[in-house]
Amino acid sequence: MIYSGTYTAIKADVPEFFMRKFIKLERIRANRESIQKKLNKKWLTCGIFTCVAAIAMIGSYRYISGIVKVSSNVNGKELPIYCVQTDEKKVALSFDAAWGNDDTQRILDILKEHNVHVTFFMTGGWVESYPDDVKAIYEAGHDLGNHSQNHKNMSQLSDEEKTQELMSVHEKVKELTGVKMQLFRPPYGDYDNAVVLNARENGYYPIQWDVDSLDWKDYGTDSILNTVLNHKALGNGSIILCHNGAKYTADALDALLDGLKEKGYQVVPISQLIYKENYHMDVTGRQIPDAK
Incomplete structure (x- = not known):
C-alpha cells in the first residue's frame, strides 16, 4: 500500500485519530492527481484531434478553391x-x-x-x-x-x-x-x-x-x-x-x-x-x- 511507509514513520508520535485523517487526506490528494492526469491526457487528445481537423479543413478549402478557380462552371x-x-x-x-x-x-x-x-x-x-x-x-x-x-x-x-x-x-x-x-x-x-x-x-x-x-x-x-x-x-x-x-x-x-x-x-x-x-x-x- 502506498501509504504504509508514511504511516509507519509517524504512527509512534501521532494519535490514531489524526493518523486516520492524515491517511484520508493523502488518499484524496492522490485521487486528485490521478484525475488530473486523466484530464490532461484527455485534453491533449482533444487538442491533437482539433488541430488535425483544422488542418484537414484548411486543406479541403484550398483543394475546393483550386477546383473552382480552374473551372468555367458558375452556379452549375x-x-x-x-x-x-x-x-x-x-x-x-x-x-x-x-x-x-x-x-x-x-x-x-x-x-x-x-x-x-x-x-x-x-x-x-x-x-x-x-x-x-x-x-x-x-x-x-x-x-x-x-x-x-x-x-x-x-x-x-x-x-x-x-x-x-x-x-x-x-x-x-x-x-x-x-x-x-x-x-x-x-x-x-x-x-x-x-x-x-x-x-x-x-x-x-x-x-x-x-x-x-x-x-x-x-x-x-x-x-x-x-x-x-x-x-x-x-x-x-x-x-x-x-x-x-x-x-x-x-x-x-x-x-x-x-x-x-x-x-x-x-x-x-x-x-x-x-x-x-x-x-x-x-x-x-x-x-x-x-x-x-
Whole structure:
C-alpha cells in the first residue's frame, strides 16, 4: 500500500485519530492527481484531434478553391469568355466571317494602316469559298478563329455533330495555313453547357463578347460608332463583336479605331487578351486570373 511507509514513520508520535485523517487526506490528494492526469491526457487528445481537423479543413478549402478557380462552371452553368479582367487598357476587336467578302481586303488594309491585329471567326463555308482571304488574314498576323462549319445552332446538335461542326473547319484552316485554331465562337452566340464542354474537349476556348456593334442591323456608320464607343460595357478587357460582311462595318472601321485609341485603348487579338490557364469565371462571363 502506498501509504504504509508514511504511516509507519509517524504512527509512534501521532494519535490514531489524526493518523486516520492524515491517511484520508493523502488518499484524496492522490485521487486528485490521478484525475488530473486523466484530464490532461484527455485534453491533449482533444487538442491533437482539433488541430488535425483544422488542418484537414484548411486543406479541403484550398483543394475546393483550386477546383473552382480552374473551372468555367458558375452556379452549375458552363460559361464562355465574354470579357477579361485586366488593369491594362486593352480591348479585342473581332469579326465574324460567315457571309459576304466584298469588304474583307479593305478591312485588312485599314487594320494595317493602324498597325492593329484582330480576330476573325470563320465558318467552314466561308473558308471554302474564300481560301485566299483566309491566307491573307493569317499572313497579316491576325487570329484565325472557328465559327463552326455550317453556322448552326450548336445547342440543338448531338455531341457528335458538335464535334463535326468544330473539327471540319478546323482541318480546313489547318490545311490552308498550318494553324491549329484554339478560339471558337458559337454561331448566333447560342450555347449551353454541352456546347462549352464540347469545345473545351476539342481544345478550344469558347468566346463570346460583351460589346456588340450591332453592325449586322445595317443602321449605318454613326450607329456602329455610337454603339461601340458609348457602350456601357466597354472597358478594360472588352471583346467587341463585328462582321466583315455587314454593310457599313468597313466604312466605320477607321473612325472606330481612332475612337478606341482616343479613349486610351490598345486593340489586340483575343489570343493576346485572354488567360490560357490559372483563371476562373464570374457570373457575367468575365475571365478572372487566379490570385498568385
